[in-house]
Amino acid sequence: MVPFALITAARHSASALGRRALVLCVLALPVPLPVLADGRVALLIGNGGYSTEAFALPNPANDVRAMEGALTRLGFEVRAEIDLSRDAMRTSLAWFREAAAGAEIAMVFYAGHAVQVGSENFLIGTDLAELSAPALIDASLTLSELVDATEDIGADLSMIILDACRNNPFDEAGLGQAGLSPVSGGVGTLVAYATDPGNVAADGLGTNSTFTEALIAHIETPGLDVRLMMGRVRQQVVAQSGGQQVPWVEEAVLGEHYLAAAPAPLDPTDELAVWRDAVRAETEASYTRYLEQFPTGLYALVAELRIDALNGTAPEAADLADADIAPAAAALQLLGYIVPGAAAPVPSITRQAFARWRSDQPTGTGGFPALMEEAARKATFVGTYTAGILKNDLRRYASIEETLRSAERSLATAEARYASDTASRPRLAAMRADVARIAEISQGIATDLDASRTYYDDLIALTDRYLTGWLSVEQQPRFASSRGITRLSDRAISDAQTFYAHLELVREAPDGSYAWLASMMKGL
Numbered sequence: 001m002v003p004f005a006l007i008t009a010a011r012h013s014a015s016a017l018g019r020r021a022l023v024l025c026v027l028a029l030p031v032p033l034p035v036l037a038d039g040r041v042a043l044l045i046g047n048g049g050y051s052t053e054a055f056a057l058p059n060p061a062n063d064v065r066a067m068e069g070a071l072t073r074l075g076f077e078v079r080a081e082i083d084l085s086r087d088a089m090r091t092s093l094a095w096f097r098e099a100a101a102g103a104e105i106a107m108v109f110y111a112g113h114a115v116q117v118g119s120e121n122f123l124i125g126t127d128l129a130e131l132s133a134p135a136l137i138d139a140s141l142t143l144s145e146l147v148d149a150t151e152d153i154g155a156d157l158s159m160i161i162l163d164a165c166r167n168n169p170f171d172e173a174g175l176g177q178a179g180l181s182p183v184s185g186g187v188g189t190l191v192a193y194a195t196d197p198g199n200v201a202a203d204g205l206g207t208n209s210t211f212t213e214a215l216i217a218h219i220e221t222p223g224l225d226v227r228l229m230m231g232r233v234r235q236q237v238v239a240q241s242g243g244q245q246v247p248w249v250e251e252a253v254l255g256e257h258y259l260a261a262a263p264a265p266l267d268p269t270d271e272l273a274v275w276r277d278a279v280r281a282e283t284e285a286s287y288t289r290y291l292e293q294f295p296t297g298l299y300a301l302v303a304e305l306r307i308d309a310l311n312g313t314a315p316e317a318a319d320l321a322d323a324d325i326a327p328a329a330a331a332l333q334l335l336g337y338i339v340p341g342a343a344a345p346v347p348s349i350t351r352q353a354f355a356r357w358r359s360d361q362p363t364g365t366g367g368f369p370a371l372m373e374e375a376a377r378k379a380t381f382v383g384t385y386t387a388g389i390l391k392n393d394l395r396r397y398a399s400i401e402e403t404l405r406s407a408e409r410s411l412a413t414a415e416a417r418y419a420s421d422t423a424s425r426p427r428l429a430a431m432r433a434d435v436a437r438i439a440e441i442s443q444g445i446a447t448d449l450d451a452s453r454t455y456y457d458d459l460i461a462l463t464d465r466y467l468t469g470w471l472s473v474e475q476q477p478r479f480a481s482s483r484g485i486t487r488l489s490d491r492a493i494s495d496a497q498t499f500y501a502h503l504e505l506v507r508e509a510p511d512g513s514y515a516w517l518a519s520m521m522k523g524l
Contacts, residue, residue, distance in 0.1 A: 040076040040107075041100035043092055044068055047112030049083040050126045060111035063163060063212040067109050070219050074259050076107070085127035089141040093149050105257065106155035108146055111212065114164035114180055120144060121180045123164060143183050151186050157226065157257045158189045163201070163211045182250055190251040192230055194237075196513060201245050210237055211247060221443075223263035225256045228450045234514055235453065235521075239398070243518035275299050279339075284310050301356075302339045309352055316351035317358060324368050325350050330466040331375030332357060334382075376470035379463045383499035384492060386456045387520075391495070393449040394524055400442045407435045453517070460499075460516060464506045471500075498523075 046064035048057035061082045068080040077099060081092050093108075100106040113124040115136065122140035129135050143162070150158035162180065182197045194201035194211035201211055208216065214236035218229050227249070234247040256262075267273065271294050278286040278299075287303040287310075294300065308314035320328060329345030332338040337353040338345075358366030411431045418424035463471075502516035509515045 039100075039103035040071075040074070040105045041096065041103045042067075042071045042076045042078045042107040042109065043096040044071075044078060044080045044109045045084055045089060045092065045112070045123075046080075046082050047084060047110075047124065047126050050113070050124075050128060052128065052130075055113060055124075055128065057112060059207070059209050059212070060163075062207045063111040063209055064109070066208055066212060066216050067219075070216055071107070074220060076105075083126045086125040086139050086141055089123070089125055090145075093141070093145065097149050097153060100153045100155060103153065103155045105157045105159070105259070106150055106153050107159040107161065108150060109161045109163070110146075111163040111209065114143075114162065116181045119181060121183065123162075143180070147183060147185050147189070147191070151189060156188060156255075157253060158185065159226070160185070160189070160191045161215070162192065163194045163209050163215075182248065184250045185252065187252050188254060190226060190230075190249065190253050192233075193248040195245045196248040196509075196515075199245070210240055210245060214240070214247075220260050222261040223258065224260065224450075225258060227251065227253065228454065229259065231450060231453055232446065235394075235449075235517065238514070238518050238521050243522045246514050246518050248514075269293075271297050271299075278303065282306075282310075299339060301336060305337070305349075305352055305356055309349070314352040315355045316348060317355040318351070320351050320354050320368060322347070327466040328354055328368060328371060330462050331371050334375045334378055334462065335371075372467065372470045376463075376467045376472075379459065379467050380471065380496065380499070383456075383459055383463065384496040386452060386459060387495040387498045387502075388491060390449075390452045390456050391498075391520065391524065393445065393452050394521060396445050397442075397449050398524070400438070400445050404435070404438045404442050407431075407438050411435050457514070457516075460502055460506055464503055468503065468507070471503075 044064045044067050046060035046062075048060035050056055064080050064082060068078050071078050079092060079095060079099070081088070084092065096106070096108065110123050113128075115122050115124065117133070117136070121143035122136055123143065123146070124136065125139045125141065128139040143160075146160055150160060164180065180193055180197065182193070183191055185191055194209070201209070206213065211233070214233040217236060218224070218232045221229065221232075224232070230247070230249050234249075237245050237247050274290050274293055275298075278290040280286075284307050287307045290297070291300060291303050291307075297303075305314060325345055325347050329338055329350045332350065332353045335357065337357050338349065354368075354371065357371060361370065411428075414424075414428060414431055418428060498520065502519065505515045505519060506513060
């Protein structure tokens with residue numbers, strides 16, 4: 001999961017929190033510089049032509065061919081295989097181990113039948129003879145084998161993409177369970193599933209499966225980090241399936257990785273660039289330089305804290321119990337006193353930030369419960385605010401995408417009819433320019449949506465893990481009818497209820513669930 005974003009504006013009034021500030025906070029994380037891949041290797045397997053006709057799937061071969069075209073254009077060395085037996089899959093995996101040695105990005109894509117038996121997932125070869133456990137084992141490659149192979153390679157980014165949760169006869173035979181069980185790889189590994197654990201995915205009514213169609217639509221988008229790319233895939237699949245299919249991602253990816261062109265380098269006067277330099281250097285001088293350029297910047301408070309810590313003048317709150325370190329760190333991140341970085345909170349940094357927070361409170365009111373209550377109020381406010389932004393972004397994106405598709409269809413029709421007509425060339429050129437402009441607007445809206453969607457998911461995860469016990473109905477926006485309910489306050493109440501409803505969904509779902517997204521998109 002992307003680290004929870006800092007909102008330093010949380011210390012200001014509600015009116016100071018504007019949309020651009022929120023988007024900037026989502027993007028301005030102290031993460032490593034983008035990783036640019038030199039070596040890229042992909043193994044693609046599509047199993048649809050099973051020896052038993054009842055198992056046949058029409059789309060895996062198409063899915064592999066579509067992925068082969070996209071990845072080849074992205075500079076991958078690709079081995080695309082169709083209808084493999086278990087032994088053939090293992091032979092291909094041995095090729096992958098050798099070919100991807102030393103690669104920056106190593107990817108395995110599998111489309112076809114798979115089944116979960118116990119805690120293992122079996123990717124089924126086309127030589128499956130019958131519906132029995134021995135036959136299944138004899139004809140399958142396990143997901144563990146794939147994970148082991150990719151991790152042995154040691155690529156900077158290892159990707160396993162499984163479009164393999166399709167409904168199949170194995171459930172009816174009582175062999176295994178529906179869908180796949182989640183498997184987490186090591187550092188640098190991303191495992192993507194066509195749908196969430198225990199559910200099944202659609203093979204698709206068109207040329208490709210619903211999941212692969214969405215993957216192809218976004219995998220070549222320039223300047224899109226792989227995690228944001230998978231977010232767009234998830235969003236498209238949820239929309240197309242009416243919320244019935246929600247792709248799932250398990251990842252421990254470090255840094256930013258781009259399958260298509262990376263974004264342009266940051267301007268050296270850009271606050272994020274200066275902050276990243278300060279964090280990498282981790283010196284008093286680097287943080288001082290940041291404060292000189294951005295005295296009221298997003299990270300000003302944290303820079304001050306780091307300077308005090310580095311020169312030994314930062315006080316620590318000795319009365320913050322060890323058991324309270326993790327929730328306190330989460331609360332202090334939300335309130336803008338800590339920038340997330342390490343996987344686990346550092347006690348000394350947390351205690352220093354807590355001491356600074358307490359110094360900003362009225363005397364005698366700065367205990368741990370007060371910190372958590374303030375963070376819970378902030379979570380409710382920001383969750384309400386962000387839910388409204390996200391709803392709006394989803395509507396805007398759906399609208400512009402429909403406009404773009406319509407414009408592209410009109411252009412294709414016009415080009416087919418009038419391409420050879422000299423007099424029509426200026427009009428066709430104008431239509432192409434219009435389509436390009438609409439596409440540019442669409443990308444801008446998609447970027448906004450990436451930010452709001454990622455931020456909202458991080459906020460829900462943090463709130464669910466650390467703040468649910470401190471939330472109360474009283475923290476929701478309330479507007480008495482005697483005071484007159486405006487349209488804005490009606491929406492605020494609705495958005496607050498949406499946020500609280502999504503927290504309820506998360507409590508009932510596995511870690512990392514995007515059930516909230518399916519719920520929100522159904523209501524649009």
